[in-house]
Amino acid sequence: MLRGSLLPGDVGRMHLRGIAQVALSASPWTGLLFAVALFADGWRIGLYGLLGAAASTGAAALLGADRDGLAKGLEGYCGCLTGIAVVVRFGASWRTALLAVLAGAVCAVAGAAAGRLLGRVGLPALTAPFCLVSGVLAIAVPAAPAAPAAAPIEGDGFTSLSAAELGRAFCDNIGQVFFLDKWYAGLILLAGLLVASRAAALAAACGSAVAIVTACAMGLPDDRISEGLFGYNAVLVAIALGATFLARTPWTAGYATLAAVASVPFTAAWQAFAQPSGGSPYTWPFVVTTWLFLAAVPALDRPGISLEKAK
Structure with missing residues (x-):
């Protein structure tokens, strides 16, 4: 349990860090x-994101999670994404709000187990933890009737995009990290990254650009490229390897670029x-790619890994 009392400002900062x-x-x-970006995309997304983050953080605190991790927001981010995933898949109602709270609480337990x-x-x-909990819900809980599934992915040479499609793809690659599909929401997220770290913002921008080129080279459908559906994992991979866990060197930049491509x-x-x-990959590709490239670093005899921001 947390020792001592927390002021309202402390709680607010804790929850905001959970989203960050x-x-x-x-x-x-x-x-x-980031919260502004969520509400800019839609009040339901913003509300469920905050609800999930609060549920996960609150459950972790009640269960006796490490206070330092709580203060850094490490108990809130999976709950935030899970809450958004719930409302995107099942819609907004009192039942799905309850589901988001319960799923967020489970994220706290899954996060503790995964961290250990x-x-x-x-x-x-x-x-x-977010991928695991949201994936289970997507399979176990019946969703509202949805549009027919998209046709299988078919490649046909190099995909060409117009300038408008390129711009939307660049923004939506960032926005889809939070399931956001409005281009300006992606720009707000990028501004949020810039506030904290120019390196992280640059990595996100480069990851988005690399993903567009890679998806076009693979001949993937232009509509899904412009919607950011192939690029959001690359954005997260670039931030993780290019600005967070590895020493920042020219070699690291190339390594992070290769991971974003993969x-x-x-x-x-x-x-x-x-x-x-009817499921989603969520951020499993980001998780698996980052694990593989981090695990390979010691074998490559390159700069060490810093896990200060990892849970």
């Missing part, structure tokens, strides 16, 4: 701008796998 930690930041100002198990091999949990086919494959059940 989705992009591996502990800045409450970043979290505030993965910590033994020196890897961060990242968003794996995340695109991972995302496309995961979408094809999840499509028959």
Whole structure:
């Protein structure tokens, strides 16, 4: 349990950091701008994101989670994403609000387990608890009738995008980290990253650009590229490897770029796998790609890994 009392300002900063930690930041100002982006996309997204983050953080506090981790927001980010995933898939109602709270609480337990198990091999949990909990819900809970599933992904040479599609893809690659599909929401998220770290903002921008080029080179559908569905994992991978866990060197920049490239086919494959059940890859491609590239670093005899921001 937390010792001592927390002032309202402390609680507010804790929750904002929980939202910011989705992009591996502990800045409450970043979290505030992220929250603005959520509500800019729609009040339901914003409300459920805050609800999920609060549920996960509150459950972790009641269960006796580490106070330092709570203060840094490390207990809130998976709950935030899970809350958003719930409202995106099932819609807004009192039942789904309750589901978001319960799922957020489970994220706290899943996060503690993942942190303990993965910590033994020196890897961060990242968003794996969110992916696990949201994936289970997507399979177990019947969703409202949805539009027919999209046609299977078919490649046909190099995909060409117009200037408008390129701009939307760049923004939506960032916005889809939070399931946001309005281009200006992605720009607000990028501004939030810039407030905390120019390196993180640059990594996110480069990850988005690399994902667009890779997806076009693979011949993936132009509409899904412009919607950011193949690029959001690359954005997170670039932030993780290019600005968070590895020493910042020219070698690291190239390594992070390679990882961002690898995340695109991972995302496309995961979408094809999840499509028959109407599911989503969520951020599994980001998680798996980052684990693989972090685990490989010691074998490559390159600069060490810093896990200060990892859970």
